[in-house]
Each structure stands twice: as structure tokens, then as C-alpha cells.
Amino acid sequence: MSNKMWGGRFGESPDAIMEEINVSIDVDQHLYAQDIAASKAHAAMLAAQGIITANDAKNIVGGLDTILSEISGGGFAFKRALEDIHMNVESRLGELIGPAAGRLHTARSRNDQVATDFRLYVRDVIDDADRALAAFQRALVDRALEHAGTVMPGFTHLQTAQPVTFGHHLLAYVEMAARDRGRFADARKRLNESPLGAAALAGTSFPIDRHATASALGFVRPMANSLDAVSDRDFVLETLSAASIAAVHLSRFAEEIVIWTSPLVGLVRLSDKFTTGSSIMPQKRNPDAAELVRAKTGRIIGSLTALLIVMKGLPLAYQKDMQEDKAGAMEAFGALSLAVRAMTGMVLDIEPDEARMKVAAGDGYATATDLADWLVRTLKMPFREAHHVTGRIVAKAAEGGLPLHKLALGDMQAIEPRITAEVMDVLSVEASVASRTSYGGTSPENVREQAKVWLKRLEKEQNPG
Numbered sequence: 001m002s003n004k005m006w007g008g009r010f011g012e013s014p015d016a017i018m019e020e021i022n023v024s025i026d027v028d029q030h031l032y033a034q035d036i037a038a039s040k041a042h043a044a045m046l047a048a049q050g051i052i053t054a055n056d057a058k059n060i061v062g063g064l065d066t067i068l069s070e071i072s073g074g075g076f077a078f079k080r081a082l083e084d085i086h087m088n089v090e091s092r093l094g095e096l097i098g099p100a101a102g103r104l105h106t107a108r109s110r111n112d113q114v115a116t117d118f119r120l121y122v123r124d125v126i127d128d129a130d131r132a133l134a135a136f137q138r139a140l141v142d143r144a145l146e147h148a149g150t151v152m153p154g155f156t157h158l159q160t161a162q163p164v165t166f167g168h169h170l171l172a173y174v175e176m177a178a179r180d181r182g183r184f185a186d187a188r189k190r191l192n193e194s195p196l197g198a199a200a201l202a203g204t205s206f207p208i209d210r211h212a213t214a215s216a217l218g219f220v221r222p223m224a225n226s227l228d229a230v231s232d233r234d235f236v237l238e239t240l241s242a243a244s245i246a247a248v249h250l251s252r253f254a255e256e257i258v259i260w261t262s263p264l265v266g267l268v269r270l271s272d273k274f275t276t277g278s279s280i281m282p283q284k285r286n287p288d289a290a291e292l293v294r295a296k297t298g299r300i301i302g303s304l305t306a307l308l309i310v311m312k313g314l315p316l317a318y319q320k321d322m323q324e325d326k327a328g329a330m331e332a333f334g335a336l337s338l339a340v341r342a343m344t345g346m347v348l349d350i351e352p353d354e355a356r357m358k359v360a361a362g363d364g365y366a367t368a369t370d371l372a373d374w375l376v377r378t379l380k381m382p383f384r385e386a387h388h389v390t391g392r393i394v395a396k397a398a399e400g401g402l403p404l405h406k407l408a409l410g411d412m413q414a415i416e417p418r419i420t421a422e423v424m425d426v427l428s429v430e431a432s433v434a435s436r437t438s439y440g441g442t443s444p445e446n447v448r449e450q451a452k453v454w455l456k457r458l459e460k461e462q463n464p465g
């Protein structure tokens, strides 16, 4: 039997392999709620415009509500022969309400339908991502406040550089997440226009009201060009870009957790809740969740790349290639959601080994810059010269296997006679972080202040008014 939705001019059924490559119901069934919402808005508009009768519209909307509960209740049998969600819904509507179902597709096409459905879907994805990232930020801020004064080594080149505070490190990710949320919000603004009513590609001869369907679906306005409306997927690309950048941020944090929990480093510990054991090595505590966050980033970036390649060079307007926009994107959005929630869990779970952090913070002459700064400030030495003198003092300490603050004053004075005992005040890791009071610096005082600013901002966002 030829397809009952479009088979008028077809005498034969499709080849099995044709059906298999063409079918999209496995993926686009996830758009059922959006598809039904858009169809309801369309039917109501058709009636309001006198294109179908009020009675037909009432039956259509009633039937669509029945289908919505059938699908969400798991009692709907999707048919592969009907290709996609649009035809599955319409066919079932026919079974439920008879020939009036056939009037629903007046003045629209699956091309504007799918573009509308997917915009609605991606808009929900963005709202979920925003909520998840906000929860991630709240977790980070809470822990930052708790650890505003916890000293840890700060790294450049993964070499111990200068002491920082653990709270400061956590707040760095709060800032990144804020920009990630900003990118999602920007994408949301641009995607929030309605393709519905663009029909196949050229618009329609029926007196439709695209503004009405747009506002019924929460879009700000209808898209202005019918060709553009059915043929662009930049809203998916943009959201995947935002997702990829957010995932890259998470992957950096995940990698740090992997490094920090290694017994070789031992700066933090994850509880049993966020580690797994080895089936052969009883001593192991593996940071699998962090490793998987790191890996999921690859898949998220991969789906962005894949869709960029699908879209590249496609002529206007709708091309079937675009059906391939959904599977990868949906998988990527799911992966991001999981990754954000896993990182939030780890942020709440993680326990720094404060003693070890403090020792490590002073390792490798991490307060050498503080000594150089002291020479500049107290002896008015040019920084370059202070850098050189400090280098010689570090070499002297290293010779004796001593940290800077254990080197005898006399040994320092042998290199620079004007150094006084007061220098010792700046050589501890606590003194070092406490002195970093410049705007955006790591001092516990700054961190406490910043964490409180964030706490307020995030609370206000949760309970506006």
C-alpha cells in the first residue's frame, strides 16, 4: 500500500531499505509534545481566521489532547510506515475524529512544522541547561564561601606558581558558568521566532495569522522570510556551540578533579558516592564521573561538528539532510545535562585535604614573587632587579633543600644586605594569599566578598521580587 499521507501519485510501496533510511520516528517522537502544541495553535488559528469551522477545530484540539495523553502515558503505538511524528499524530487523529483530521494540515507543511517543533524543543533544552548551570553555580558558591581561606597551590604550566585559595579557584568556574548561561540566553533570544505558517517554503494563499500562532507558542514574532524559516538550523548550531563551550569548561574542572584525586597529588578526596572501585585492584578509588564528564565533552563537540557539516553547502530551502539535525543534538543536550549535574554533585561532595594543600602551596618556592614584591616595595628596587635577587635567594635555599621561609636571614643578607627580618612576614603562604587584594585577586577577603555577591545574585534570580 502506498503512503496514505502523501501516496496519491504513488502506485507502489517503498522498498524496505527506502523506508529504513527515511524513517525518523525513533528520533522525532521526542518532539511529540511540541508537535501537538503547535498543531493545537495552528487549528485554533485556522478556525479564528474562518479557514476551518469552529466545530472542526474543537474536534481536532480534543483529538490532539487525547493523543498527547496516549503518548505521554506510553500507550501510543508509533508506526514506522508513517515515517515521522507529524504523520503518526495526524494519522491517529484521523482514527479518532474522522475526516476533519485532514483539515489540520491546511496552510502548513511538515517543513514549517518540524522547524517549529524543534525550535520549541531547543528552547526547553536551553531553559533546562540554564537551571542546571544555576544549580552548579550555587553549589560552587557555597563551597567557595566555606573555603575562602583554604590555601592551595595555584598552577601555571601545571607547575606550582603562587598560592591561591580553593574558594577563588571554585569561583573561577562560577564566572565561566555565568558566561555559559549568557550564551544560552543569547541563543534563546534569536531562536524565539516562529517558522509556523511558512508552509513548504513559499508561504500560503490562505489568510492565516502567523502572529497569533507565534504568540500562542510563546514566540516573540513570526519569522519574516518563509524560505529562511524552513531551511535554517542555526538555532541548533548556536545552542550546540553554547553547549560545547560549557562542556569544555566542565571538562577542565573534571580534569582537575582527576589530577587532584590522584594519590600522587592528593589535594582533594571524593567520597564513595562519586568514585568507583576496580574489579581487580582493591585499593582503587576511581574518579569515573569526572572522567566521563571529560569524555562527554568530546561527543558534544562532535555533534556540533557533525551538524555544521550537514548544513554546509545546503541550498535553500528544506532538504532532507536536515532530518539528521536531531539525533546528535538531542544526544549532546542530554550529555550536557548529565555532565552539569554530575559536576554539581562532585562540587558538593569534594573534600580538600587542607593540610596537604597548604604544604603543596608552599612547594617549589611559590612565594618567591612575594619576596620580589617585598624588595620592590621596601627597598624601592626595580622589579627586574628584585626578580634577579630573588632568583639568587631561591637558588641558595634550593642548595640547602630549604623552603624560603626557613632560609636563614643571614643567607639572604649575604645576597642583598638591606633585607631585614620583616621579610619573613610575606614568605608564608597565608601572607601571600592575604596580600592579593587587588580587584579579582585571590585574597580570602576578596573571595568572601565575591561569593556573597554571587550568593545574593543567585538567590534573587531564584526568588525575584
Ligand code: ARG
Binding pocket: 024, 028, 084, 110, 111, 114, 320, 322, 323, 324
Ligand atoms: N522528518 C522530517 C525532518 O525531520 C520532517 C520534515 C519532512 N519534510 C518533508 N518534506 N519530507 O526533517
